Amino acid sequence: MSATTLPASLATTPSPAKWLRFDPDRTVHLSVGKVEIGQGIMTALAQIAAEELDVPLDTIRLLAGDTDLAPDEGSTTSSLSIEVGGASLRLVGAEVRARMIARLAQRLNCAPADITVADGAFLRAGVPTGQDYWSVAPEVDLVRPADGATAPKPIAEYRLVGRSAPRRDLPAKISGAAFIQDLVRPDLLHARMLRQPFRGARLAALDEAAIRRAAGGELRILRHGNFVALLSANETVAHRAAAAAPTHAQWENVRRLTPAQQEAAWLVGQPSDDREIGDPGPAAAGTVVEARYSRPYIAHASIGPSCALAENRDGHLSVWSHTQGVYPLRAALARVLDRRPETISVHHAQGAGCYGHNGADDAALDAAVVATLVPDRCIRVQWRREEEFGFEPLGSAMAISLRAVLDPAGKPIDWTAEIWSGSHVQRPAMGGNLLGHEALPVPAPDPRPTDPSEAAGGGGTRNAIPHYAIAARRVLHHLVPGAPVRTSALRGLGAVANVFALESFMDELAARAGVDPVTYRLSLLDGRPRAAGVIARAATMAGWVRRGPGGDGHGWGIGFAQYKNRSAYAAVVAEVEVEREVRLRRVWCAADAGLVVNPDGMRNQLEGGILQAASFTLKEQITFGETGVSSLDWETYPILRFSEVPEEIACDLIDAPEERALGVGECTLGPTAAAIGNAVAHALGVRIRDMPFTRERIAAVLLG
């Protein structure tokens, strides 16, 4: 393997010494750049390293996400932590093992092939040598870069990878302190923010006396341009001040929103950056079928609002954040604060699940700005619930028009997806702003919304190209830079709405052709055995043959996608009952993600994706008021509740150990949305093409 084909993480940090070391307490200390965001990745990475080294799993210690101590692996995004981070660790482990064995073989004057490893100890021709990693490590150069040429362990010899391992982080999380919110540092000063309503707004007046009265204790009001922080050693005081502050602040130059702008349809016809991908037109001749689908703006809606700590001591700024990427955050902070990156350390600390780019990085800047102005204290910024809903970057609304030309048998021979969407990634590294930057005396320039390239899996275009064998497939992408709210990466990006649309459309085409939806799909998957495999398996699991004619309020639907058209395959079957609202009864899922590292961890991610997508599909929509987001709590932004969880969820993992190991955090979202949509259409005999499928929308459809 040449250096150019190294996984990205290893190419950036080729020295094994940066990844692992052998500590005197007979542990292996791993340093990784991917971070835990609720997906269980630390457990899987520990399994991969322990497997490659042949050490017991409980000897692995992990440090994740630290600009002082861990490799730069960019951000923990896009279901790439197994594919890229795990693959890197595998090669590092193989390299370290080989160097250790080579050194011992030299010492014992034997061939490296004579030496094997068991539980971290070296054997020669099966006989213990009395040596182990810890005794040999001082004599081995782990600094010299790895070139990826050392062959990893054969999969047939795996004994940890492929077996379920319990989550390393779970015991602490059910016992007490475990999160960034729980960190305690000396000289703690609690901070809450008064947020600028939108970029460009100017603080015209602030009734500080009224805020102090509401705070009810010692309070410092820190103003810096339009950036306002409320500081107190007493958290309750700071919180009360922040809750009261918006009503005591007058802003000028506030943008106004209209209810129409909260709908995906508003995006259609707005000025846009347009591009066309896929096969060129003109379209083939035949019967033309068209339909338009949509998804509204949705929130990450993390259960734990964003939090960050920062302290500026002796010219060095230390920041603790639940960011998805400590190095990108450090670079962004350095730019905003006009400091050299070397004067900033960013340490990852776990937060609640983020599901993409939420307020974590913005809270880190808030804390860093305050710490810069108030040195020698530890500044702890805790966003309020209303703040998280009101100011986190949202998942963009999308309108998707699909057009198919059908052959005489009713199969598509030409497919066009036309998409209107805001950006799906506006991280600071991609033209977006850290929120607080827009309020500083020298504010951020207006963001320049872009979208991930097709090489990166696309944003609004993600999964817009059908995986099916269709002669011509193309996408017209309208990226609307003037979306009325800040949008960025939310689990699955455009794939959720695109798969919902395309798999709904597939069912509509199957119905026109008078063919069962599963049969119809399989007929378009010749030569795509892994895709056909998951569809067939999910149909079998569900007992699809029992599916009736529908129209009686009881429906079954299927949805399928290969995430990003190059990652994990997932097919989902949903069974619903629809009266006044949709009741999700059962869900079956088959997934093929290649080599499985932690089967139970994978099932957990698949189940989580299914339930979160059910929540998106049935319940979620951000609403706008005059000055901004108006769905600011769990009553106005309801998500799936315990009483709405299906009575059965079954996930089968297709065994494909010879295939590359892939992440599964995002692969079930689109298929689940589509399966529910198709099940509802089957139950009602009427198609709903707009998410979410609320009681009001069902009523509107039933009333015709």
Add this chain to the structure above:
Amino acid sequence: MRIDFTVNGTAAQVAVDPTTPLLDVLRNELDLKGARYGCGLEQCGACMVLVDNEPVFACGREVGTIAGRHVATVESLAGHPLHQAFLDEQAGQCGYCLAGILISAKALLDRTPSPTRAEVVAALDKHLCRCGTQYRIIRAVERAAALLAHGEVR
């Protein structure tokens, strides 16, 4: 103002404004971080604690109202079969909601040692989980009930 109560079986005494949320007192005065801030609106359940064995949203409860009462947080559940059951079922993803859910589950099992699934769901329905772990959590509570019934506490 001085307020006396017990937390996890131990006497506690704090001198704070009696309108301070119990959640802030537990986390900042008593260094018990298990009850978590989620919304401050009594809508998500991340802050749930027991007050005299009843589940209570600590974010909305003024500490002055609990003088003389008994508070229990998730830190008191070490060794409870719920712990083993949640680990057995791997009933967690990010885990932020779990402390509050364990508290409501504890209250349920104290009152109803062998709950039906409908009773489990009803007891947990005031809690939100964003990761979509509800299905595993329901199974974990049912497993805890079974462990209790069979005395299989490890």
